[in-house]
Amino acid sequence: MALLDIQNLVVEFQTASGSFRAVDGVSLHVDEREVLAIVGESGSGKSVSMLAVMGLLPWTATVTADRMSFNGRDLLKLSPAERRKIVGKDMSMIFQEPMASLNPCFTVGFQIEEVLRFHMGMDRAPRRERAIELLTQVGIADPEERLSSFPHQMSGGQCQRVMIAIAIACNPKLLIADEPTTALDVTIQKQILDLLVSLQAKYGMGLIMITHNMGVVAETADRVIVQYKGRKMEEADVLSLFESPKSNYTRALLSALPENAVGDRLPTVSDMLFEPAPSGAAA
Amino acid sequence: MSIKVVEGKNIVRDYHVGGGLFRAQRTVHAVKGVSFTVDKGKTLAIVGESGCGKSTLARIITLIDPATSGELFIDGNKVDIAKGGLTKEMRRKVQIVFQNPYGSLNPRQKIGDVLGEPLLINTDKPAAERRDLAMKMLKKVGLGHEHYNRYPHMFSGGQRQRIAIARALMLNPSLLVLDEPVSALDLSVQAQVLNLLADLQDEFQLTYVFISHDLSVVRYIADDVMVMYFGEAVEYGSRDEVFADPKHSYTRTLFAATPRADVASIKTRLAKKKAA
Ligand SMILES: Nc1ncnc2c1ncn2[C@@H]1O[C@H](COP(=O)(O)OP(=O)(O)OP(=O)(O)O)[C@@H](O)[C@H]1O
Ligand SMILES: Nc1ncnc2c1ncn2[C@@H]1O[C@H](COP(=O)(O)OP(=O)(O)OP(=O)(O)O)[C@@H](O)[C@H]1O
Ligand SMILES: [Mg+2]
Ligand SMILES: [Mg+2]
Numbered sequence: 001m002a003l004l005d006i007q008n009l010v011v012e013f014q015t016a017s018g019s020f021r022a023v024d025g026v027s028l029h030v031d032e033r034e035v036l037a038i039v040g041e042s043g044s045g046k047s048v049s050m051l052a053v054m055g056l057l058p059w060t061a062t063v064t065a066d067r068m069s070f071n072g073r074d075l076l077k078l079s080p081a082e083r084r085k086i087v088g089k090d091m092s093m094i095f096q097e098p099m100a101s102l103n104p105c106f107t108v109g110f111q112i113e114e115v116l117r118f119h120m121g122m123d124r125a126p127r128r129e130r131a132i133e134l135l136t137q138v139g140i141a142d143p144e145e146r147l148s149s150f151p152h153q154m155s156g157g158q159c160q161r162v163m164i165a166i167a168i169a170c171n172p173k174l175l176i177a178d179e180p181t182t183a184l185d186v187t188i189q190k191q192i193l194d195l196l197v198s199l200q201a202k203y204g205m206g207l208i209m210i211t212h213n214m215g216v217v218a219e220t221a222d223r224v225i226v227q228y229k230g231r232k233m234e235e236a237d238v239l240s241l242f243e244s245p246k247s248n249y250t251r252a253l254l255s256a257l258p259e260n261a262v263g264d265r266l267p268t269v270s271d272m273l274f275e276p277a278p279s280g281a282a283a
Numbered sequence: 284m285s286i287k288v289v290e291g292k293n294i295v296r297d298y299h300v301g302g303g304l305f306r307a308q309r310t311v312h313a314v315k316g317v318s319f320t321v322d323k324g325k326t327l328a329i330v331g332e333s334g335c336g337k338s339t340l341a342r343i344i345t346l347i348d349p350a351t352s353g354e355l356f357i358d359g360n361k362v363d364i365a366k367g368g369l370t371k372e373m374r375r376k377v378q379i380v381f382q383n384p385y386g387s388l389n390p391r392q393k394i395g396d397v398l399g400e401p402l403l404i405n406t407d408k409p410a411a412e413r414r415d416l417a418m419k420m421l422k423k424v425g426l427g428h429e430h431y432n433r434y435p436h437m438f439s440g441g442q443r444q445r446i447a448i449a450r451a452l453m454l455n456p457s458l459l460v461l462d463e464p465v466s467a468l469d470l471s472v473q474a475q476v477l478n479l480l481a482d483l484q485d486e487f488q489l490t491y492v493f494i495s496h497d498l499s500v501v502r503y504i505a506d507d508v509m510v511m512y513f514g515e516a517v518e519y520g521s522r523d524e525v526f527a528d529p530k531h532s533y534t535r536t537l538f539a540a541t542p543r544a545d546v547a548s549i550k551t552r553l554a555k556k557k558a559a
Contacts, residue, residue: 042441157333215542256470266474
């Protein structure tokens with residue numbers, strides 16, 4: 001049985017100009033020890049669909065699905081209290097905008113330790129020790145001193161790594177990483193990706209990696225989903241996707257890599273625009 | 284002849300942290316004496332390890348934070364924000380796209396107003412014209428009319444990043460500092476934004492300081508490249524020099540760590556995983 005199993009997920013937002021469908025019938029599953037990468041157009045519903053799984057969308061959102069189960073439990077039927085016990089512990093998320101996701105009023109040490117206190121019931125001394133260990137794992141220098149830093153005293157990439165530390169603090173069964181390395185240089189990116197992959201091997205963690213970085217996909221994913229305009233365009237194992245992409249959108253996406261610049265301008269997807277045929281590809 | 288738009292000489296920035304009742308004060312040397320020049324119509328790209336002082340330098344160049352020491356020249360004039368005397372015109376000319384687009388947008392302001400506000404403050408253009416210019420700019424960054432009346436939280440990460448770029452461009456700056464401006468964009472939108480920046484540079488001789496972790500983007504966009512490491516510029520030269528013959532070991536490490544998206548590397552990785 002899949003660790004996370006979603007069938008026909010639809011998310012609609014109520015806006016001033018009527019309702020807007022951000023996710024349009026997406027189905028996906030992730031197994032233990034599996035890395036699923038989701039790539040796709042900006043605004044195609046990648047973050048929203050994962051926030052729906054976490055139960056973190058605002059009240060203006062309506063979420064429906066034929067099935068949404070995690071670790072054998074029906075997420076659609078959980079009470080808010082039951083969900084709070086799972087979210088951040090068994091299932092956690094590295095949010096896309098790290099600086100906006102940390103609380104500016106508390107030190108990073110407090111924010112990491114709070115998760116350990118709430119979910120693991122750990123005492124003060126072991127909490128502090130674990131927080132230092134986590135900061136070390138994500139490559140933050142002088143971790144002890146850094147515990148007393150506030151988010152605004154950290155760089156963008158340091159905040160992102162604090163977020164990662166919080167997300168992995170309780171050894172989750174499922175980690176959803178939404179653009180987890182956008183603020184990191186490639187050397188630290190490598191360290192973080194290695195860390196996530198090692199956690200996955202050690203604890204059998206399932207990992208959903210949302211990224212627009214094809215290099216990150218190539219170096220971590222087992223399976224890849226390509227999303228476009230709220231729908232799934234293509235799903236393939238990582239090798240097939242790069243070797244023989246099926247949808248035009250995937251092909252266009254791969255050719256928009258900056259290394260493929262012709263002359264002094266880059267090819268964009270609209271240069272090769274086509275009418276997508278989601279019905280066939282989404283099957 | 285080339286015209287220097289921005290020049291920094293020995294820029295230093297220290298932060299003093301802690302120093303509470305029970306804790307000793309400690310100094311973070313975020314930028315340790317960095318010098319650079321960027322000519323009109325050119326792009327300087329800054330790369331470097333996370334936490335090495337790039338955003339700090341960006342805030343100094345855009346006159347938001349003062350340097351602890353060193354000299355900054357814009358269009359040949361020495362500027363020191365600690366001493367004041369900055370003109371409105373100077374503030375208009377130099378714009379920044381922050382690394383953290385969400386934090387730099389007012390959550391209660393509709394996007395149309397976000398884009399119109401700089402015009403309202405700095406120009407006497409009538410409301411209809413402001414609206415028109417804002418709509419045009421939305422289009423240029425790949426967003427649409429339907430987004431004009433939405434609030435920041437209603438956008439995706441990549442959409443917000445484009446709003447931040449659009450806002451910075453509203454006042455026709457001559458120097459634009461972009462701090463990781465395309466990091467949250469899918470490849471297609473990234474290409475669109477990079478092409479837009481290149482078009483603007485051709486048309487208006489815009490000067491860019493472009494901070495990025497993505498070396499393929501840097502290679503595409505930069506004239507000169509500076510590599511920072513622990514607050515220092517350890518490598519600085521033309522793009523071709525730096526990419527062809529990196530001198531510093533950190534630069535070489537950086538190049539070697541770039542993930543590869545080719546079929547052969549994927550095959551090697553999968554084989555290794557199977558063996559493990
Ligand atoms: N609260 C909201 N109200 C209305 N629309 C919203 C809201 N939140 C998100 N949206 C819209 O839903 C769509 C999907 O957003 P989502 O954040 O999932 O995109 P994404 O695929 O993660 O994109 P990116 O790669 O840019 O982060 C977007 O068009 C966005 O504008
Ligand atoms: N307000 C502040 N108070 C104290 N220290 C700070 C402050 N702002 C930044 N720093 C520290 O200065 C150093 C440089 O930070 P900066 O944000 O310039 O790095 P960066 O190169 O932009 O990194 P990234 O790529 O991760 O965004 C970091 O070690 C950071 O923790
Ligand atoms: Mg997103
Ligand atoms: Mg930064």
